[in-house]
Amino acid sequence: MMSGKRKKKSKSLSIKDNRRAAAEVKRDNLELQTWADLPAEVLELFLSRLDVGDNIRASAVCKRWCSVATSVRVVDQSPRLMYFPKIGNFYDFYDPMQRKTIPLSCQSWMDVVFAMQKMRRLDRDRIFSLFNPFTRDLITLPSFKRTYRNAAFSCAPTSTGCVILIFGRVGSSVLAISMCYPGAKEWTTVNYYAVLSCSIMCNKLIISNGLFYCLSHTGWLGVFDPLDCTWSVLEVPPPKCLVESSTSKNWSKEKFMIEHKGNIFVVHICCGEDPIIFKLDLTLMEWKEVRTLDGVTLFAGFLSSHSRTYVTGIMRNRVYFPKVRFYGKRCISFSLDDHRYYPTKQCRDLVEPNAFENLWIEPPKDFA
Structure with missing residues (x-):
């Protein structure tokens, strides 16, 4: 047991x-x-x-x-470079990510242009409109009777709170800023006496955190707040190369200004040399030259500019310029990693007159 x-x-x-x-x-x-x-x-x-x-x-x-x-992983889609039509009734839209050009018919837009030109001849006013080439939507703004230099809008015209801004000048010492919004019946204009250190020859215009930043041809930066209608000039001395280039024949075509997540970049190009990129440090109130964009891609243009944080690897840490070569297959860009232009020896084309007419534009999310 x-x-x-x-x-x-x-x-x-x-x-x-x-x-x-x-x-x-x-x-x-x-x-x-x-x-x-x-x-x-x-x-x-x-x-x-x-x-x-x-x-x-x-x-x-x-x-x-x-x-x-x-x-x-979902990467950012890049903006498209829009070419104004030269022959036929088509715009060309270049996609730098896929390296191909997409034609888009603009016959209906041409009809609108002819009608607006006829109206302009009748009343001698300048007719402004906002046109979406992808959806063909057209927003007509009040007629404008002044001369102007630059224009911009704060956000999508279909969004509430969109402000359209026009920079002009009266005589040699007064800066005229005109505002309106979609649906407005007239423009509101306020005159400001130009500060001696900042030329009123407003060259580049961008939007950052609801403020309009305007770069003069001498490199000084003016700021306009559309909410309280105030204009001021930042006490940030411009980089020496921007001041020296102000006397150049192509001064308006040698600078680009781009905004990225509240940061302001200025790209200065000079034929035959690498572009110089400056970033505005608002804390120290100075421009700092940068050697890398930390993976950011800048799409620089004379009429509009964009930036992207996440695009395909080969496009990162580059600056793309508003010029396409090789029958619409290659967009001129500069790699900060390789310190060279792609395609090589194409930087001289940046100052061609027709490059000044091209612009980067944001396509719809479902645009193919």
């Missing part, structure tokens, strides 16, 4: 030992597991919720994470 009890007790201990050993093995296996062992479904759910920057950083964990991160 005692022998049977011992056997049962021994068997019971054996089962417990086996369970304990299995638990220890399972615990050891869990301790050996890494983040790379997460199920694919969990990885996809986790990585798809990250913005593109964090997604790219997460892809460096391991090959498996890289594969999943790439599969759920």
Whole structure:
């Protein structure tokens, strides 16, 4: 009898030992597991919720994470470079990401242009309109009776709070700023006496954090607040090269101003040399030359500019200019990583007159 009890007790201990050993093995296996062992479904759910920057950083964990991160990554689409029609009733839209040109018929737009020109001849006023070449939507603004130099709008004209701004001048010392909005019946104009340090020859115009920034041909930066109608000149001395280039024959075509997430960049080009890029430091109130864009892509234009944080790898840390070569297959760009233009020896084309008429434009999300 005692022998049977011992056997049962021994068997019971054996089962417990086996369970304990299995638990220890399972615990050891869990301790050996890494983040790379997460199920694919969990990885996809986790990585798809990250913005593109964090997604790219997460892809460096391991090959498996890289594969999943790439599969759920959504990159920014680049703007299109719009060419005004030269022959026929088509605009050309160049896509730098796919390196191809897309023609778009503009016959209906041409009819509108002819009608507006006829109206202008009748009343001698300048007719302003906002036209979307993708949707063919047209917003007509009040007639404008002054001469002007630059115009811009704060956001999409279909958005509430859109402000259209026109810079002009009266005589040699007065800056005239005119405003209106879609649906307005007339323009509101306010005159400002120009500060001696800032020429009223407003050259470039961008929007940043609701403010209009205007770069003069001498490199000084003026700021207009449309909410309280105030105009001021930042006490930031311009870089020496911008001041020196103000006497150049092509001074208006050697500078670009681009906004990116509240930061203001100025790109200065000179034929045969690498472009110089400056970033405005509002804390120190000075322009700083930058050697890298930290992966940002700038699309510089004389009439409009854009920026992107996340585009395809080959396009990152570059500046794209408003000029296409090789039958619409290559857009002139400068790589800050390689310190060279692509295609090579094309920088001289940037100051051609027709390059001044091209502009970068934001396509609809579903545009193909």
